[in-house]
Amino acid sequence: MTTESHADETAPAAGTRATFGSKLGILAATAGSAVGLGNVWRFPSETANGGGAVFVLIYLACVCFFGLPVVLAEFILGRAGKANPAGAYRNLAPGKPFHYFGVFAVAAAVLILGFYMVVAGWTFEYFRLAAAGTLAETTDFAGVFKSLSDDVWRQFLWLAVAVAATASIVGCGVKKGIEFASKLMMPLLFLLLLVMCARAVTLPGSGAGIAYLFSPDFSKLSSSVFISALGQSFFSLSLGMGCLITYASYFGPDVRLGKTAGQLAVTDTLVAVLAGITIFGTAFSVGGNAGDVADALAHGGPGLIFVTLPQLFQTLPLGQLWATAFFLLLILATVTSAISIYEIATAFLHEEFRLSRVAAVVALSALTLVFGFFSAASLGSVPADGESAGSLAGTLTLGGKTFFDWLDTLTAKWMMPLGGLFVSWFVGWHLDRKLVHAQLSNNDAFVIRFFRTYIFLLRFVAPAGIATIFLAQLLAS
């Protein structure tokens, strides 16, 4: 590793693109992107609803047959194209309209920030509430969360904090910002998760929760379980929005793409499973599996993270400490994901519009504050007097969905599968096979087995799976 970063620091000549300094840094940054809210607030609930071990097996199959081929396709596109998503498509297919796929991915990234950063802001505020002991004093956890989601300006303040934290990391650049921050934050996240998981499994009665989570229940098997496993694997691996294209454009020539993709998938899945054990173990031990707790576990999402879990943690000895540790963990998970989404649009503005990195980050932050403001404002319930800022809520709803939910649905359910389809189509059908082979084998530096299988998965299997999720989402909405 030292030799790489050394070589890298002495090498850059004018016009050379930034690269990550070490393989550990690459793993920290890509896993930092993948490990996020999806692992904590969706995977455990999906597992419980999808028949425990049955869901986990289907999920693993989705990761292997659909997720990994697309991860590799994004890596190939990024490292060969050496640019932001639009530039990468253009560099590999000059004079053809493929770069619109890249522009589409960047647009999706900007939209996803509009709600992801609002949630990131909540995690900062909850960290403060937990650390200051406010959560330890309350009995009305639902009320605490409602008062936040009703209060546009308090949300905006914390959104601004989350934006400032993310922007200052991305603004420092690929190596000194993103890689450096990921290498600090990801080990800490892992450590916190291991400690919390160890605490959860040693609580009396936690075994029942873990058994509930992982014992196979074949009666829950249905096509919708398959579709949610597929959707979850895409979201969790950060696919379809040019995120891994952008990060891979900073990979050096000796990075093994297959190995990196494997490490990424293993880390992401491991974190999801550990989060599931922690959440279900704690819930069954402290709350039993009754009433509200069972409901929250089944639904996942903000209700689980911001209402039920804080309540459960408070009943443990040293509750304030556990709640604080949990929200710190969540901050680390969200910020490392947020920087990866930020980098997509930052690289785009920087390279396509010749803005400096700092100017690109500032422009993107301004846009995120605007989108974030409206998505936060759309959440508040309409107050009886219709006067407070929350009164925007009623006007920011369309078809029964808030602006916040629209951004989520539009990006995660529609744009992401489409983006994944574009990537697998382009790399599978359009890109020269020799180039694909050279990328996977680092110019024949080593032998790759399964090349034909990979091409087959990319050309037929992955697109068929993605098209299935897409159509199912379309029909369901």
Ligand code: TRP
């Ligand atoms: N994977 C992250 C999570 O699990 C979210 C995320 C980060 C993402 N970057 C992305 C999702 C790019 C789609 C595309 O929360």
